[in-house]
Amino acid sequence: MRLFIAIPLPPDVRRAVADTAIRLKKRGGAGRFVPEENYHITLHFIGESSALAEAVEAIRTAARDARPFLLRLTDYGAFASGGGRTGYVGVSDETGELSRLYETLEQALWDRGFVKNRARLLPHVTIGRNITGDEDFRCPRREAFTANSIVLYESESLRGGIRYTPVHRQRIEP
Numbered sequence: 001m002r003l004f005i006a007i008p009l010p011p012d013v014r015r016a017v018a019d020t021a022i023r024l025k026k027r028g029g030a031g032r033f034v035p036e037e038n039y040h041i042t043l044h045f046i047g048e049s050s051a052l053a054e055a056v057e058a059i060r061t062a063a064r065d066a067r068p069f070l071l072r073l074t075d076y077g078a079f080a081s082g083g084g085r086t087g088y089v090g091v092s093d094e095t096g097e098l099s100r101l102y103e104t105l106e107q108a109l110w111d112r113g114f115v116k117n118r119a120r121l122l123p124h125v126t127i128g129r130n131i132t133g134d135e136d137f138r139c140p141r142r143e144a145f146t147a148n149s150i151v152l153y154e155s156e157s158l159r160g161g162i163r164y165t166p167v168h169r170q171r172i173e174p
Contacts, residue, residue, distance in 0.1 A: 002155040003049050003167070005059060005105065006040035007098075007147050009125065013073065014039045016143040017089050020076055021127045023139050024087065031087065031131035038164050039125050041071070041091055043105055043150065044117060051113070052152075056168045058108035059150050062101055063170045068148040069097035073141035076134070077124070084130035089141055091123035098123055098147065101172075105150075148172045 009017070018036040025033070046055060074090035093099055102121045110116050152168040 001048070001050060001052070001167075003046040003052075003055060004042055004153050004155060005044045005046065005055070006042045006151055006153060007071075008149060008151050008166075009039050009041070010145050013143050013145050016073060016141055017125050017127060020089050020139045020141065021087075024076065024127070024131075024134060024137055027133065027137060029087070029128075029131060029133040029137065031084070031128040033128040034126055035161070038162065039127075040151075040153070040164070041123055041125060041147075043102055043121070044109060044114075046109075046114060049114075052167065054112040054114070055109070055152055056170075058105060058112050058114070059152060059168065059170045061108040062105035063150055063172050065104060066097065066101045066172045068146045068172050068174055069093075069095050069101075070144055071098060071123070071147050072144040073125075075141065076127075076137055076139045078131060078134055079122075081129065085132070085134065086126055087128045087131040087134055088124035088126050089139075091125065093123055101150075 078085040153164045
């Protein structure tokens, strides 16, 4: 199974992110845009693995010390990736709780034999890959939401698209 761990977005926040993608397309932006139902904030990409029990236990360990926290969408940005540009909507972690959760999760995964992420956490929601025509594009967002769960997803390629299926959902309790 191809696995990753992420924070899901509520429907109204997914719609706000989709609005950014629509505005970029109307401005002439092109590329492989992510379907709205696939929007999320990635915490850790595991890749091919059958170690479901270990991943779930790491998520439970990380969630044990966490509390629900506020995240806020910021602005459109892009970074170089595989010879192209990946477009995203930024996410601010005003409380520092996301960073703390991330570090706890990384350690819990490491303790169970998973590889650590090579880069530091850059909280964002990917809206497209191989994006062109986004130079000087700005679309400030202010939508905020309470992050109160972590999800282990399976990623499957299906007829030209990708489907993300939740395998385990862990609530973050107050």
